[in-house]
Amino acid sequence: MAELGVVLSAPGAVALEEITVDAPGPGEVLVRIEATGVCHSDLHVIQEDGWGHPLPVLLGHEAAGTVESVGAGVASVQIGDRVVLGWKTACGRCERCRNGDPRRCRTPPAAPGRLHRLDGTDLTPVLRTGTFATRTVVPEAGVVALPPELPFEQACLLGCAVATGVMSVLETAQVPEGARVAVIGCGAVGLSVVQGARLAGAAEIRALDLDPAKREQALAFGATHTEPGPVDYAFDVVGLGATFEQALSLLDGGGTAVLIGLSPSGETATIDLPKLFRKRTRVLVSHGGDHLPQEDFPRLAKWALDGKLDLAGFVTRRGRLDGWSDAFAAMRDGAVIRTVLTP
Ligand SMILES: [Zn+2]
Ligand SMILES: [Zn+2]
16 A cells, blocks of 8 residues: 655655555554654754664654554554554563663664565654654554544644653653743743643743744743743753753752753763752753653643643644645744644
8 A cells, every 4th residue: 555654765865755554563553644743853863864763764753643453462442543653652571661660661662664665665663653654553552542522633742742841840850839940942842841830830930942932932831931040940952052051050059950852963061060069950861751651641631621731722833744844944943833744
């Protein structure tokens, strides 16, 4: 069956092309993609020549869709289910998983060898998902059933930006009620950190961004200030030396810096070690907010339906799969919170 997918075939070479999608094997699920968000990490994959994924790569990792077929042994979803795809899945077998820490699983499962270019070459789906496509195949752990009331174009955002931002606050940093928080970089992930801080009951939420329009926009999602000030938690959603140094500089004694943004390779920051020691600064690294799809997507979806989490406000641009290039351009320009593509 010929399908479509956005493929990074060689360094710098990206195109929408026909691909083939095999039937799911045991423990796998075939999903028809209904909506997919355009995340910075996909741009990172292009800029870093695959970012560790063997080429050719099928781009996209933030999506919602409909289950079209399931392999043997799949029990948690059935044909016709509306699902969100998750990339930060747990294998259930590694030492971390067996020791009760699946959020830090080191060997997330994949469904290798199901997606191909027309010449038969295997495609590597980004983060084991590959959602800039009409259909994809993922392991059962990579799908979570959705409440029927949540539209696909909102639900897809749970899969990466929202889970990463909100759970960086609630899970990675475990920000307590009344804390003062700063967020550096107010795109979709940064605004999700803002919303997470609001859900945590933060007393102050400082939204920082070079773009004044983005700072202002953050107020609508729960930010309380748009200028720097002393905080207990500083989230660097950008991942540059300058932004990480700013995060450290904002912290009061005993404060915590959380690095979320993906840094370009070779990026470095200068840290004043005596000051770090004196202030007893903690540094945390958030891999997708340490989220666990099966536990976190249902509660995030519920908060969205209860009006506690604004997903609709994130979808500021829509397009079709063949508009992937314009979507990346809009993201680079910073003119959008999220573009959502439909096949
Ligand atoms: Zn594991
Ligand atoms: Zn992402």
